[in-house]
Amino acid sequence: MPAPSNDDVSSMKLQDIMTNFSSSFGWALAGSATSTKQLETMCDNITETGHGMWATQGLIPERVVNPVCNQSYSGPNATLALPWIVYYNTRVFSTQITGAFAPQNKSADMEYLCDNLRYRLLDGFGIEGATAISATCNAAAQERNPRPEAALAMIDKGATDAYQDALSRLYGFLFASSACTVSELGDYCAQASHQVASWDKMMLNGTLVEEVLCDVKTPMSPEGAKTHFREWMSKAFSAIVGNASNVDGWHYWLCEHLEADSMEAVGLDGEAISAQVCSDAASAAVIS
Numbered sequence: 001m002p003a004p005s006n007d008d009v010s011s012m013k014l015q016d017i018m019t020n021f022s023s024s025f026g027w028a029l030a031g032s033a034t035s036t037k038q039l040e041t042m043c044d045n046i047t048e049t050g051h052g053m054w055a056t057q058g059l060i061p062e063r064v065v066n067p068v069c070n071q072s073y074s075g076p077n078a079t080l081a082l083p084w085i086v087y088y089n090t091r092v093f094s095t096q097i098t099g100a101f102a103p104q105n106k107s108a109d110m111e112y113l114c115d116n117l118r119y120r121l122l123d124g125f126g127i128e129g130a131t132a133i134s135a136t137c138n139a140a141a142q143e144r145n146p147r148p149e150a151a152l153a154m155i156d157k158g159a160t161d162a163y164q165d166a167l168s169r170l171y172g173f174l175f176a177s178s179a180c181t182v183s184e185l186g187d188y189c190a191q192a193s194h195q196v197a198s199w200d201k202m203m204l205n206g207t208l209v210e211e212v213l214c215d216v217k218t219p220m221s222p223e224g225a226k227t228h229f230r231e232w233m234s235k236a237f238s239a240i241v242g243n244a245s246n247v248d249g250w251h252y253w254l255c256e257h258l259e260a261d262s263m264e265a266v267g268l269d270g271e272a273i274s275a276q277v278c279s280d281a282a283s284a285a286v287i288s
Contacts (some may be wrong), residue, residue: 010265013099014058017092017267021233022054022063024088028171030067031081031202032195039076043069046178053177056222057229058267078201085202089167090128094135096237099266100273102259109257110140116247124155125163125240126203152246159243163236168205170232172212177225182218189214234269238276251281 033039046065054061067084101109114137119129137143179185192210199206220228241254255278260270 009103010099010262013095013266017095018058019060019063020088020091020095022060023067024085024092025059025171025174026064026067027081027084027088028199028202028204029064029175030070031076031078031085032198033068033076034191034194034198036075038191039068052180053220053222053225054174057174057177057225059174076198078198082202086126086128089126090131093122093127093237093240094132096263096266096268097132097241098135098139100237100241100258100263100268102257102262105257107140110136111142112253112257114140114142116245116250118153118245120153121155121244121246122240124160125243127240154246156243159239163239164203164205165208166232166235166239167203168199168208169212170229170236171199171204172209173216173220173225173228173232175209176213176216177220177228179216179219185213185216185219230267230269231272233267234263234273237268238273241273242277242280251277251284255281 029042030039033042043065046061046068054064067081097113098110114133117129117133117136119133122129122132176185176188179188189210192213196206196210199209241258242251244250247253255274258270258274258277260274263270263273
């Protein structure tokens with residue numbers, strides 16, 4: 001049987017990303033409900049509202065619905081939802097990072113990531129560092145090395161805030177995209193102020209989610225929804241990857257090795273991410 005082509009592998013990776021992200025978003029919805037009643041209503045309505053638009057954006061509606069409808073029995077709980085959001089977002093990032101490099105250099109690039117990604121820095125983004133690093137080491141077929149210098153890695157609050165903001169906008173636009181009418185959008189906005197505290201507990205910027213929801217005044221077109229999804233998913237990835245190591249020359253290495261086409265194939269804006277890391281590399285060169 002022939003080995004799968006690079007296109008097949010990318011398509012499987014993208015499917016994997018969308019499946020895991022759908023579950024992450026579903027848990028964020030479930031955790032943000034203000035009452036068991038709202039959760040039950042969300043579960044009942046979700047078939048009519050979200051399915052069409054979420055599927056158009058490449059999400060897997062059944063995975064979004066699952067946490068919302070299963071939670072109906074125990075009531076909404078942001079604290080319970082958070083570990084699941086971390087779990088699924090970790091798998092999204094792990095698949096993105098292992099798919100973002102040129103196939104011909106992949107083993108060497110994965111080896112470099114395996115050696116130089118830092119648990120502590122990834123953990124600061126709400127990503128399970130050990131899981132993500134294991135994914136790169138497995139892709140390089142290399143045992144993981146202990147990283148004594150990782151203890152010195154300082155989490156950059158500006159970067160973790162940028163990631164939190166990107167994720168908050170991503171969830172906000174996804175939620176808003178499920179509205180089919182202006183009055184539904186109005187209902188989402190009215191409800192949002194009661195959900196801010198729950199979103200905050202899920203490592204999001206609740207005020208920003210509310211702002212995004214209330215700024216959308218007319219139902220989104222499928223194209224508009226997809227554009228927002230790609231933009232904020234890319235900004236979230238960019239915030240993590242640019243700050244996932246404290247090794248000298250990290251941004252320069254990313255600028256040289258991340259491949260736009262490979263990133264596009266896993267649903268990211270490869271050109272924008274490449275431009276960002278290369279700009280960071282140029283800034284780092286000036287500072288040093």
